[in-house]
Amino acid sequence: xxxxxxxxTRCAVLTALALALSVAEGLVPLTILFPLPGLRLGxxxxxxxxxxxxxxxxxxxxxxxxxxxxGNLLGGNLMALAFSLTGGLLALGVMALLLRVSVLSLxxxxxxxxxxxxxxQILAAMxxxxxxxxxxxLPPLLLCSLVTGAVTGGVSMLLVHRVPALGDIKS
Amino acid sequence: xxxxxxxxxxxxPTPGDLLVALLVAAAAVALLxxxxxxxxxxxxxxxVLDGETIAQYDLAALTGPVTLEVEGAAYPLTIxxxxxRIRIAESSCPGQDCVHTGWASRAGQQxxxxxxxxxxxxEGRVSNEVDAVTS
Numbered sequence: 001x002x003x004x005x006x007x008x009t010r011c012a013v014l015t016a017l018a019l020a021l022s023v024a025e026g027l028v029p030l031t032i033l034f035p036l037p038g039l040r041l042g043x044x045x046x047x048x049x050x051x052x053x054x055x056x057x058x059x060x061x062x063x064x065x066x067x068x069x070x071g072n073l074l075g076g077n078l079m080a081l082a083f084s085l086t087g088g089l090l091a092l093g094v095m096a097l098l099l100r101v102s103v104l105s106l107x108x109x110x111x112x113x114x115x116x117x118x119x120x121q122i123l124a125a126m127x128x129x130x131x132x133x134x135x136x137x138l139p140p141l142l143l144c145s146l147v148t149g150a151v152t153g154g155v156s157m158l159l160v161h162r163v164p165a166l167g168d169i170k171s
Numbered sequence: 172x173x174x175x176x177x178x179x180x181x182x183x184p185t186p187g188d189l190l191v192a193l194l195v196a197a198a199a200v201a202l203l204x205x206x207x208x209x210x211x212x213x214x215x216x217x218x219v220l221d222g223e224t225i226a227q228y229d230l231a232a233l234t235g236p237v238t239l240e241v242e243g244a245a246y247p248l249t250i251x252x253x254x255x256r257i258r259i260a261e262s263s264c265p266g267q268d269c270v271h272t273g274w275a276s277r278a279g280q281q282x283x284x285x286x287x288x289x290x291x292x293x294e295g296r297v298s299n300e301v302d303a304v305t306s
Binding site for chain 1: 178179181182183184185186187188189190191192195196198199200202203206222265266268269271272273279280281283285286288290292
């Protein structure tokens, strides 16, 4: 297989994986345990971290946008799309920056990403509602992102090290 | 060629991670303090649908339960107010986050139903002026 075809295939598989993770996560909502709007484990973020580390920023962005579009096409609405996109894009940007900080591991990167995702969602909610009312939810969401970020950080560390990089696969 | 970032190659958490976590926690605490939830004996709940206030309740003055059916919303819902607290009892919205939020009883709290663009916000005045206003 040529390299570009291989990359395309990998992007497609990762998009499908991200979609499946979002749906799986939706089946067991954390909000049942802890009623806080917007609280999620952020499993789909694993795919973003992996793509950032093992593919490139551009491909991570493509996967993210494709995931949000397809995911909301399947079972969402326009507003949900705006939410997942603002949160996802902000998380992607912050994680891309944090990955360049040499003193961090994927734990720190994921925590930063989770916090950015929540901040993005709250910003979107503020834009939709036209007021600062949703800001009340941000502090508890940020505190929760410490936990969810650490969990996804640990998993993404395993993922990035166990799943071989593109060049290492013999086809 | 795949770019390998140093952060991606680490297998253990670093002190830097702790710093990120502390920064996030500090931001949360700063926001919490900045928003300042004041308490008080006067507790008013305003129900705002799509930017328009459709109802207001003085929760402290309520004597019995009151229900409000919001039929005009995109996803009709039922709001229930009791002395000192308010909640969204039922909603036909897809997420049900607003129902899961449960009761709100403190000033500064919000119940939000995003699909409906509905916000119930609780406001309270600090009642330390009661002594002065005894007439």
